[in-house]
Amino acid sequence: MLTGGVSLVPLIFITGLNYEAMRHAIESEIIFRTTRVVSNTRRAVSFFLTERKSAMDFIVHDNSFEGLNNKERLSGILENLKRSFGGGFVDIGVVDASGYQKNYVGPYRLEGKDYSGQEWFKQVLESGMHISDVFLGYRKVPHLVVAVKGTSEKGASYVLRASLSIAPFENLLSNLKLAGMGDAFMINHEGILQTSSRYHGGVLEKLSLPVPGESPETEVLEERNASGEDLFIGYRYIDDTPFILMIVKKKNECMKPWFRTGLKLIAFLLISITVILTVILGTATYMVKKIQIADEKRSASLHQVEYANKMASIGRLAASVAHEINNPLAIINEKGGLIKDLFTFGGVYPQDARLMGLVDSILASVKRAGTITRRLLNFSRNLQASIEPVQLKEAILEVLGFMGKEAELRTIEINMDVAEDIPILETDRGKLQQILLNIINNAFAAVDDGGHIAVRADRKGRDHVSVSIADDGCGIAKEDLKRIYEPFFSTKKGQGGTGLGLSITYGLVQEIGGTIHVESGLGKGSRFTIVIPVRSEKTRK
Amino acid sequence: MKNMKVLLVDDEEELVSTMAERLSMRGIDADWSTSAEDALRRLETCRYDIAVLDVKIPRMNGIELKKRMERKCSRTKFIFLTGHGSERDFRVGSLEAGPEFYLVKPANIEELIEKMGQLMER
Numbered sequence: 332m333l334t335g336g337v338s339l340v341p342l343i344f345i346t347g348l349n350y351e352a353m354r355h356a357i358e359s360e361i362i363f364r365t366t367r368v369v370s371n372t373r374r375a376v377s378f379f380l381t382e383r384k385s386a387m388d389f390i391v392h393d394n395s396f397e398g399l400n401n402k403e404r405l406s407g408i409l410e411n412l413k414r415s416f417g418g419g420f421v422d423i424g425v426v427d428a429s430g431y432q433k434n435y436v437g438p439y440r441l442e443g444k445d446y447s448g449q450e451w452f453k454q455v456l457e458s459g460m461h462i463s464d465v466f467l468g469y470r471k472v473p474h475l476v477v478a479v480k481g482t483s484e485k486g487a488s489y490v491l492r493a494s495l496s497i498a499p500f501e502n503l504l505s506n507l508k509l510a511g512m513g514d515a516f517m518i519n520h521e522g523i524l525q526t527s528s529r530y531h532g533g534v535l536e537k538l539s540l541p542v543p544g545e546s547p548e549t550e551v552l553e554e555r556n557a558s559g560e561d562l563f564i565g566y567r568y569i570d571d572t573p574f575i576l577m578i579v580k581k582k583n584e585c586m587k588p589w590f591r592t593g594l595k596l597i598a599f600l601l602i603s604i605t606v607i608l609t610v611i612l613g614t615a616t617y618m619v620k621k622i623q624i625a626d627e628k629r630s631a632s633l634h635q636v637e638y639a640n641k642m643a644s645i646g647r648l649a650a651s652v653a654h655e656i657n658n659p660l661a662i663i664n665e666k667g668g669l670i671k672d673l674f675t676f677g678g679v680y681p682q683d684a685r686l687m688g689l690v691d692s693i694l695a696s697v698k699r700a701g702t703i704t705r706r707l708l709n710f711s712r713n714l715q716a717s718i719e720p721v722q723l724k725e726a727i728l729e730v731l732g733f734m735g736k737e738a739e740l741r742t743i744e745i746n747m748d749v750a751e752d753i754p755i756l757e758t759d760r761g762k763l764q765q766i767l768l769n770i771i772n773n774a775f776a777a778v779d780d781g782g783h784i785a786v787r788a789d790r791k792g793r794d795h796v797s798v799s800i801a802d803d804g805c806g807i808a809k810e811d812l813k814r815i816y817e818p819f820f821s822t823k824k825g826q827g828g829t830g831l832g833l834s835i836t837y838g839l840v841q842e843i844g845g846t847i848h849v850e851s852g853l854g855k856g857s858r859f860t861i862v863i864p865v866r867s868e869k870t871r872k
Numbered sequence: 873m874k875n876m877k878v879l880l881v882d883d884e885e886e887l888v889s890t891m892a893e894r895l896s897m898r899g900i901d902a903d904w905s906t907s908a909e910d911a912l913r914r915l916e917t918c919r920y921d922i923a924v925l926d927v928k929i930p931r932m933n934g935i936e937l938k939k940r941m942e943r944k945c946s947r948t949k950f951i952f953l954t955g956h957g958s959e960r961d962f963r964v965g966s967l968e969a970g971p972e973f974y975l976v977k978p979a980n981i982e983e984l985i986e987k988m989g990q991l992m993e994r
Contacts, residue, residue: 657977658884664978665890676897701978 334611339604346600350593357589361510362551365565365578368507369549372515373567373576375503380462380477380572383419383495386412387479388460391491396483399425399434399491406436412493419495421474426452426490437494439470446492455480455490462572465497465525465534473497473534475525497534501526513580518542519573531579540564543575553582635838653704660700667693718867721756721763723788723796724749730767731786734775741780749788753796758867762839769836770800770859777804777857794865801858807851815849843867876992877919880904881911881937882926882953891924894981900988908932911941918945922988927954949991953979 390399390408398404405423412420422437430447446452455461455478463476478492504515504526516528522542527533531540539557543550543566551565561582568575671690674683731738731745738745756763774784788798807815807822814820816837840847845863878900880888888904895902903920905911908929914920923941927934938950952974973987 658887661978662884662886662890665887665894665981668981669890669894672894672897697978705976 334615335608338607338611342603342607343600346596350596353592353596354586354589357586361563361580361585362565364510365551365563365580366549368509368515369551369565369567369576369578372504372507372578373549373569376500376517376574376576377569377572379419379499379503380569383416383477383493384460384462384479386416387477387491387493391479391481396425396481396485396487396489399481399489402434402436405434409436417499419499421494421496423491423493426478426492428456428488432492433489441469444469451476451478452490455492456488464519464523464573467535468494497526505529507578509578509580510585512584513578515576515578517569517574517576520575525574528579540579543577631834631838635835638835649707653707656700657704660697660704664694664697664701667697718757718759721758721760723753723756723798726760726764727767727786727788727798730764730771733768734771737775741775741782743775743778743781744783746783746785747787748785750790752790753788754790754865756796756863756865756867758843758863762843763863766836766839766843766861767798767800769832770861773832773859774800774802774804774857777806778802779804791862795862796865797860797862799858799860801856803856806853806855806857807849808853812849812851816847876900876921876988878902878988879911879914879920879923879948881908881923881929881934882906883928883930891981891984895985898981898985900985908937908940911937912944915941915944915948918947920945920948922949922951922991924951924953924984927952949994951975951984951987951991953977 390412394404394408399408405425409420409423412423422435422439422441424432424435424437424441426432426446430445430449430452432442432444432446435442435444451461451463459480461476461478463478465473465475467473468476474494474496476492476494478490481489481491483489500517504517507513507515509515512530514529514531516531517525518538519525520542522538522540524532524534524536524538531538540554540562543552543564545568547568549565549567551563554562554564556562563580563582563585565578565580566575667690671687671694674687674690727747727749731747734745737743771784771786778784783803785801786798787801788796791797811820811822815833817834820834837847840861840863843863844867845861847859847861849857849859851857878895880891880895880902881904882888883906885904885906888906892902892904903914905914908931911923915923923938925934925937929937934952934954941948941950950973954974954976973991975984975987
């Protein structure tokens with residue numbers, strides 16, 4: 332948990348920081364680009380208007396009022412303007428100081444129109460020039476008017492007025508290649524669209540966005556429109572005209588490349604987190620398992636060492652007791668033998684059947700005691716690890732000999748069936764006998780008085796023999812079966828079981844290169860089977 | 873068999889004296905000794921065909937004693953007898969004597985005589 336936190340928090344933090352920084356950088360980049368496009372377009376639009384205005388100014392100064400009133404002359408001028416400036420000029424007219432259009436060349440019938448009441452006319456007379464909003468006027472076609480003031484030789488003011496179609500503007504703006512579903516158009520100060528826009532309405536419609544505040548510089552704003560979309564709005568007031576150039580981009584569209592990068596970043600983050608967590612979890616689980624296994628191994632070997640030590644001390648004690656008893660036994664044996672000899676060779680009591688019986692009984696008892704001490708000595712001798720030829724049948728008999736008395740007392744029937752073809756094993760006799768003793772001991776604990784225990788040995792293939800010990804005792808519950816080899820697992824805890832017997836047995840079976848398994852069920856008795864190699868590993872080395 | 877001369881060596885006097893008496897009853901001339909020193913002294917004259925030795929004798933083990941006795945009298949043959957106290961005793965005993973001339977206490981007198989016979993026939 333802690334490891335995960337320590338490794339993930341910096342990663343998430345850095346990724347978040349990076350994400351923000353990148354977003355910010357891209358936003359700045361978009362704003363910068365928008366600003367540049369607005370500035371450039373403004374210059375083009377401004378140049379377009381100034382150029383036409385200057386041309387008009389030149390015409391006023393280059394021609395006399397009379398000349399301009401000459402229809403042919405004016406028609407020539409319009410032709411020249413159209414030729415020199417391309418599209419844009421639609422018609423041209425001369426309006427005298429009273430607002431009456433004296434001369435007109437163009438596709439409409441506007442000669443004789445009275446402009447005296449119109450705002451633009453008054454403004455031209457005041458300031459010398461005027462560029463109008465886009466409007467429909469008499470002709471009902473959107474256009475704008477450029478007008479300059481001239482003065483006749485007689486000193487009277489007049490106005491040269493040309494109307495321009497908005498097509499060149501629209502071309503100029505629609506040719507802009509704008510990212511992010513960008514839209515370039517112009518509005519007047521009242522927010523009326525002066526050119527058609529792609530997404531924000533046609534010419535002379537009211538723009539749905541608010542009119543941005545006046546500024547001498549190019550500005551970029553972030554706004555939200557009526558449908559809740561975030562927009563970048565770049566704008567510029569165009570000097571000496573009623574126009575505001577606007578470029579509107581959808582933020583979402585502009586940020587699309589960034590979203591793609593962001594998505595990659597997040598995917599990278601998620602993959603990293605998954606990998607880190609997997610690795611941490613995997614490593615932790617692996618380590619914990621290793622530690623657990625090591626722990627189990629250590630405690631198991633500790634138990635075995637303890638057990639082996641205990642058995643070794645018991646063995647030493649048994650050996651010294653047996654040895655000490657053996658000498659007096661030998662003496663009793665000889666003395667008893669001598670008594671018998673005296674009777675026999677002396678010829679005094681050989682007929683006394685009772686005396687002879689007593690002596691024989693003494694000698695028989697000595698023999699019995701001798702067998703016991705010999706078994707004890709064998710037991711202690713076998714505790715020391717050594718590989719030697721072992722007659723399986725003999726080894727089993729010796730183990731059963733230990734249990735003989737108890738079997739007799741409890742009338743437990745023991746059947747032994749050792750196959751004829753079992754070879755002489757080369758194995759650790761002590762360990763093998765301890766394994767058998769432990770399992771048979773368990774069988775004794777499991778059966779009731781009068782129960783049955785069957786020991787069976789068979790050859791298994793060329794290199795193995797199996798020994799199975801079956802009883803008709805209480806059996807082992809299914810849920811306990813998996814745990815019976817665990818150290819300290821015992822169902823006889825109350826009755827002095829240590830829970831070590833089978834765990835040690837398991838270890839010993841492994842030590843002599845064998846396997847052990849059990850079939851059992853509650854109330855069905857148990858059958859332990861060990862399979863051991865004919866030649867133990869160590870002898871092969 | 874009848875004119876065989878045997879020396880029994882064990883630190884238990886009761887044991888060897890009784891065994892000697894029983895062997896005598898069966899016509900085998902047996903002496904006994906309870907220490908290695910005494911046993912070696914008795915061997916000066918080299919009268920014995922067979923020596924029955926305990927593997928464990930105070931101040932000297934049976935194997936060492938056997939070696940010294942062999943130096944004194946090469947014709948003497950040996951049977952080992954032991955309380956079979958430890959693995960080492962057992963190994964040494966059967967190594968020196970061979971399992972067939974190695975007896976575990978308490979031993980049967982008839983078995984001992986039989987082994988002596990086998991040994992003499994070699």
